[in-house]
Amino acid sequence: MTYGLWVLCAAFVVGAILRLPLSLSMFGAGAVYFLATGQDVGLLADQVMGQMTGTYVLVAIPMFILAANVMNAAGISERLWAAADAIMGRFRGGTGHVTVLVSIIFSSMSGSAVTDAAGPGMVSIRMMRQFGKFPGELAVAVAAAGSVIAPVIPPSIPLVIYAMLSGASVGGLFLAGIVPGLLMGLTIMLTVAMVAKKHGLPAGRAVGFSEAIPAFGRATMPMTLPVVLLGGIWTGWFSPTEAAAVAALWAMILGLVILRSYRIGQLGESFRESVRQMASTMLLIASAFVVNYAIANEGLAAALGHMLESAEVTQLQFLLIVNVVLLLLGCFLDGSVILLVFIPLLLPSARALGLDLTYFGVVVVINFMIGLITPPYGLVLFVLASLTGVPIQKIFRAVVPFFVALIAFLGLLILFPEIVLFPVQGERDR
């Protein structure tokens, strides 16, 4: 490592450990790097503002957040719950399966795991405890595991960020995320089945046909949101950024006019909430541009590439190493930081090894999502612990089976890339 990189890393690590916000730690580390290497500190403004004002695709993020917040405020979780209950409620630990199914459906409207956990996740936890006789920590574990599907099934904020970093197409990444997202749901459901048996949880009640049909009817309208959003992108009518705004508009029309479960007075609150959520995410992205500039300037990515090349690492070995390292980092660092700082480092090597960048993106995003439920720093676990009052230590223990199952699933994706690539391949061959 060069002198400049040492300075950069040291400044960042010190700032982060002292609990300065990570974005400020990165801005600060960038400034220290420029000062220490005798470069113009003005480059800080140049890098941050040049990149922020030049990256149109990033503006999709506030609109995705807005759409999900409006849908949450319109109370669609209960509608989705009733429909999912009619399908999956009858099995042993049925409410757990329903939770996962609701997460999958909500995933197609939201791009962030925390939004999913705090919205439908909280509704699900209440239902699991009340009707499914789930112990509190198990209910939280199921909802947490379900929520990490949100950024894998499109729309997805991490996939948009990855698209910006790698140059891979947002539409292609979104397409490639669907099958792995659904399989993640299946993996979690299988785990729920095993855990439910172990805890001797009761079976839910079977919902009759006459009750199921109206429940499906009530869930139909919210389900048009992903159709508008993804249909718009894949037919090429809208850019992903425009599609995000159209989705937010459609969410408002749904809530205000069609479902009538959202009042015009709530709009201001939805905008206010969205702006805060987007600012904390996007500030981190802005600050990462500085760190990325410094890393590129010091030639670290190229050095890493040469090292891997001279070690004659194969694609599979590369993926295994990268995933193990990212999982370990994910135990301590925020997924967005890893995505923004470490992925640009790895991309040149991934390219040189001939890895499909769309595939690589989906795999690393799933990896980060597992990090969200990994002790000791699982963001979703902490959010749910503080919202439900269930002690975090108990949640840590309850989430282990889900965490293990998802890692096994990640291993499967590494061994069989076709799971991710076949829909994309079909699209490319057309």
Place this chain on the structure above:
Amino acid sequence: MFRSATSRLSVLAEGVTTFGMIALFALFIFGIMMRHVFGQPQTWVDEAVTLLATWLIFWAGAFVLKWSDYISFDVVFRLVPESGKRLMMIVGCLAFIAVICASIYAIIDYIMFMKIMTTDMMRLRLDYVYSIFAVFLIGITLRLVILTARLIFGDWRAALKSLDAIPEEIL
């Protein structure tokens, strides 16, 4: 007196951001309508939404977000007793304030130099466009000064507590 002035200012700052977000959304919809419904693409809209979003992020980042809203790494911090937390935050804040003080002149100088360039579509001068970054750095540094003062001279336990509060939108 001082408290109520800052809280009034923060309500104002939040109002500006909410209005900005509504404007961002409206601009998007206007652009999409013009392109797809009226067949008259307005190329400046893409640039306008990107610039507006950037301004919103830095404005909200400096004046609207609560300390608990910022994404932080607190694995180590949580293990330390209260008085240690106080000391860590004070050192962290002072270090950041020092770094910004050492660099702000060069940053502002660079931004002012950018007056020779404009954006591609709307031909806005880049020194105006980039100025929000300096506003952000100065704003956040001033807030850190206030936080440090609270930690040293004021009710430091309350100040520490404000770092950990759950963001209210989640509640």
